[in-house]
Amino acid sequence: MRVVVVGAGVVGLSCAVLLAENGHTVEVRTSRQPPDTTSAVAAALWYPYRAHPRERVTAWSARTYAVLRGFAEGAPGSGVRMRAGTELLRRPAARPWWADAVENLRAVETPPAGYTGGWRFTAPVVDMGTYLPWLVGRLHDSGAQVVRERLAALPIDADVVVHASGLGARELVGDYTMQPVRGQVVVLEQWGLSEWWLDGSGITYVVPREREVVVGGSDEEGSADLAVDGDQAQQILRRAAVLVPEVAAARVIGHRVGLRPGRPAVRLEREQRADGPVVVHCYGHGGAGVTLSWGCAEEVRSLVAG
Secondary structure: OEEEEEOOOHHHHHHHHHHHHOOOEEEEEEOOOHHHOHHHOOOOEOOOOOOOOHHHHHHHHHHHHHHHHHHHHHOHHHOEEEEEEEEEEOOOOOOOOOHHHOOOOEEOOOOOOOOOEEEEEEEEEEOHHHHHHHHHHHHHHOOOEEEEOOOOOOOOOOOEEEEOOHHHHHHHOOOOOOEEEEEEEEEEEOOOOOOEEEEOOOOEEEEEOOOEEEEEOOOEEOOOOOOOOHHHHHHHHHHHHHHOHHHHHOOEEEEEEEEEEEOOOOEEEEEOOOOOOEEEEEEOOOOOHHHHHHHHHHHHHHHHHO
């Protein structure tokens, strides 16, 4: 079956890899190459953020957790590592709704000053600068290709189109429930940090990679401004230093801004169009593209098969 995947972020690439490795003839079409997508900006800590509905998100994220754990254990070139970390809470809260998707979730019994509790668990952390090229390599090994092309509409020269364009859905299918959610991060030189930290009361996080530490963030619904805000960067660093004091002395090596594909709920469904090929929509993953990627890709594979 000939499949065209629209979009080369982490969701589109994951779908394309599964389909190509299952014998389909696959071509990815994208206006931006993988290093230029929002996925490349992501801190990429497994965490179901800004994604709904909860029941489907829990299932997709649990499956992705298992797949990424497999990469961490058996694919050292993927850039995926399992790292322990802590989510701290300033107010008492119930067990997270996504708790069944992770292993060994346990309460923080002695939280630091200013916090009432929290949760510790081990989660995949993905170095996107390594992971996205690794996915593209798997695509090429399966005979698929990534073609840069700006589309005005979904393609019709395929048996099935997998629509994973993220915010591009506004133009391609007229879905104006899609809204940009601006996120800014600061990249620090790695000083030896091995655990991630997250403030559950707001979007503040410190996520270690092999050679850098990603510190965030911001959450600005409706903003499509890709310019780096220097004042905001300083605010991010101050907040992050409360979580991890070493942040204050770390060397800044970069700034990044991305636009999350916000939607009231992830759209993952098969559409039989009267005037073209079957379309499998898979977009609107909010701040959880990495977290949902393989669970969603496996469902896409089933929908493509019919």
